[in-house]
Amino acid sequence: MPARELKITPIKNGTVIDHISNGLALEVLRIIGAQTLDKDSTVSVALHVRSNKIGWKDIVKVENMELSPRKVNAIALIAPTATISIIRDYQVREKRSVDLPERIVGVVRCPNGNCISNQSEPIESEFEVTSRRPVILTCVYCERELDDFRPHLA
């Protein structure tokens, strides 16, 4: 890791979410449920860090936690430039870009209050990614399209 990125101490085990577009770290914290993590999961946040790749970026490091695929999908939605590194014993064991899947399940609530997915049915919200640039999601139930997901993250 380059010296200038060592503004936060390295972690022994956990997850580093890097290259988050500047200003979106707090959204990422919300997605990973930072407030409800175990107390041994220390969370470090760096805002407004110089990046050769994307200009300015945010970084989130979470100790002793690996992200579920569902949380990775949510991060892919709001911070598509992010990379996720899994750290074990101070070593990067796995590093990958977030990748928007074809379907997003249980991550975003349908903005249509009358949609069946917002009623008391034994189903999860489900969206198809119908456009990638810009990202547009379409509810598989009511066909409502959604291009601003942040207010609707489940």
Add this chain to the structure above:
Amino acid sequence: MSLHGRDLISIRDLSREEIESVLAAAKKMIPFAEGKKVSHSLENKIVAMAFFEPSTRTRLSFESAVQRLGGSCITIADASVTSMRKGESLHDTIRMLSSYSDAIVIRHPNEGSARLAARASDRPVLNAGDGAGQHPTQTLLDLATMQEAFGTLSGLTVVLLGDLKFGRTVHSLAHALAMFGAEIVLTGPPSLALPLQSRRHLEHMGAKVREQSDLHAAVRDADVLYVTRIQKERFGDESEYRRVAGSYRIDASVLADAKSRLAVMHPLPRAGEIAPEVDSTTHAVYFRQAALAVPVRMALLDLILGARKGD
């Protein structure tokens, strides 16, 4: 692609070729729908009518279609008498119904309910209207009406008038018209304009869409004038409903400059949008449109569920 065993939830589920095959089959069904010929295509088949919202035309025309094809129906016509009142989910209700029947026709007040039903059922599901969402069988009978009147769907100028915001028939119809290259003209109260998203969707399909706030000017150029009712039940606010109700009415004066072949259509029921004096003119196609509901729904049921050679 064959429609046999498939669901029909949204008009988007059908390709242009599939729509054309339904319309061709519907035309052949007319003598069967009128009782002049007899079909046994649905013999020994049971179709469940799951109507969780009031309906006259749609439910009765589906029931008529099933019976004209030699099948039989089991019907929920009033959701308040089902176990849903005891808190049973739609999902569970549909699973139960799918084990009692060979296909399910559903109308429900929530958008997306028919898609949920299709997932819950291992039998084909036909959407007969989900809230302000889709109503594909209505669209097919609208198209059948236009095709009967003009012999084609391509190149028609179709004016959509009225509640373009909540009217489910309009959203499905506009999509289908775009597939056939018709020109779509939008008119009506600005507060009930077509949602931006639907407009964007049509433009994305390459549709010719324009707005015309002057009803007389819109009617002058039209081949089809498709009138919708302002749906009181979709308004949360009674005063908002009263503000727009009665803001348009088709009468002899509106039709004075119309083309001689203009077809006035309406999914019915009407609530004053078309004056009774129009009924006796050659423009009035809405009762024919209602009549075509039976052969169109027969054609669909036959294609989806009917006996195939070798069955």
